[in-house]
Amino acid sequence: MKVVFRADASLQIGSGHVMRCLTLAEALRAEGAECHFICREHLGHLLDLIRSKGFSAYGLSTADNSSDSGMPVRQAVELTHAHWLGATQLQDAKTCVPILEKIMPDWLIVDHYALDAQWQTSLQAFFTRLLVIDDLADRKHICDLLLDQNPGHAEQDYTALVPNDCRLMIGAQYALLRPEFARLRKQSLERRGSPKLQHILITMGGVDQANATGVTLQALKTCLLPASCRISVVMGLKAPYLAEVADAATNMPWPTEVLVNITDMGERMVSADIVIGAAGSTSWERCCLGVPTIMVILADNQKSGAEALLSSGSVELIEQVRDIPTRLPVAIRALSNEITLSELSENARRICDGLGVQRVIKRMSNTNG
Structure with missing residues (x-):
């Protein structure tokens, strides 16, 4: 089976879309599939990482936005996230044609808020089946399968946006988590049997354009934490505030380490008593491991999922970001209570079991062309 992924990463987009596609690609490869990526070369792209994982990756130039093909420069409908693409949908599709024509994938998998049915229709001759990964339910698709791992959405949110025969996978039971999280789930949940507040893990995504990490470190200085507490910070190598955060870590009242581009996030989460982290795709990793979480919304598209987790009693x-200085001390006080820690952990573990990738691949296998 041949599979092509179309997803981007950048300082503006973040790394989450590409990372969850990589998770699915690695699982598909283990099943014998041949996987390829198409990504635009935005500042902060992850093409080198994709290639280091052994996948072929085709880079689209950020200067590739001419209209010499006669295609209109303006899109028929301006999507909310159109500026993320770096070209119009038709221009992007035009550059994808020779790549898809060469591979002729059985599945095209698209994870991009700036692409919709217009792009998909223009490329329909070059793939057999289409899987769309979405979180927004704000645009139309012509897909065979649609995955939205957001517990804040329901199937009816997509009824008018996809074909009648499209099969929907909605909810965190389909979250695309790496195998390590399912493997570590039992160990992590057993550890929550004796809750305490000794180790705080801060993880605001690979980019953290808003410097939520730096704001969090400053706010923690005003919190009542045990003298024996330690803090771990996880950041991406291309995070613009990495140097500033590393400097701030040396001035914390508690031992504070800054970890860059780690490959053992699951183990780091298992060892943490609480996580202060961004809403988004890592939310489901924390839920799978039952880690009590103080969640920070960094983008509008994270709101529905974050609110659903709040309603379920899974997070503070x-x-x-501007609320961190006043809200974080309150949340830390709440989590100093062992009962609250246990309740958050118990509610979170019910959200996601870490087996979503297998469910998605099973649906792909059962979908006829």
Whole structure:
């Protein structure tokens, strides 16, 4: 089976779309599939990482936005995230044609908020089946399968946006988590049997354009934490505030380490008593491991999922980065209570079991062309 992924990463987009596609690609490869990626070369792209995982990756130039093909420069409908693409949908499709024509994939998998049915229709001759990964339910698709791992959405949110025969996979039971999280789930849940507050893990995504990490470190200085507490910070190598955060870590009242581009996030989460982290795709990793979480919303598209987790009693929520200085001390006080820690862990573990990738691949296998 041949599979092509179309997803981007950048300082603006973040790394989550590409990372979850990589997770699915690695699982598909283990099943014998041949996987390829198409990504635009935005500042902060992850093409080198994709290639280091052994996948072929085709880079689209950020200067590739001319209209010499006669295609219109303006899109028929301006999508909310159209500026993420770096070209119009038709221009992007035009550059994808020779790649798809060469591979002729059995599955095209698209994880991009700036692409919709317009792009998909223009490329329909070059793939057999289409899987769309979405979180927004704000645009139309012509897909065979649609995956939205957001517990804040339901099937009816997509009824008018996909073909009648499209099969929907909605909810965190389909979350695309790496195998390590299912493997570590039992160990992590057993560890929550004696909750305490000794180790805090801060993870605001690979980019953290808003410097939520730096704001969090400053706010923690005002919190009542045990003298024996330690803090771990996880960041991406291309995070623009990495040097500033590393400097701030040396001035914390508690031992604070800054970890860059780690490959053992699951183990780091298992060892943490609480996580202060961004809403988004890592939310389901924390739920799988039952880690009590103080969640920070960093983008509008994270709101529905974050609010669903708040309603389920799975997180303490800070709705904006600017609220961290006032809201974090309150949340830390709440999590100093062992009962609250246990309740958050128990509710979180019910959200996601880490087996979503297998469910998605099973649906792909059962979908006829």
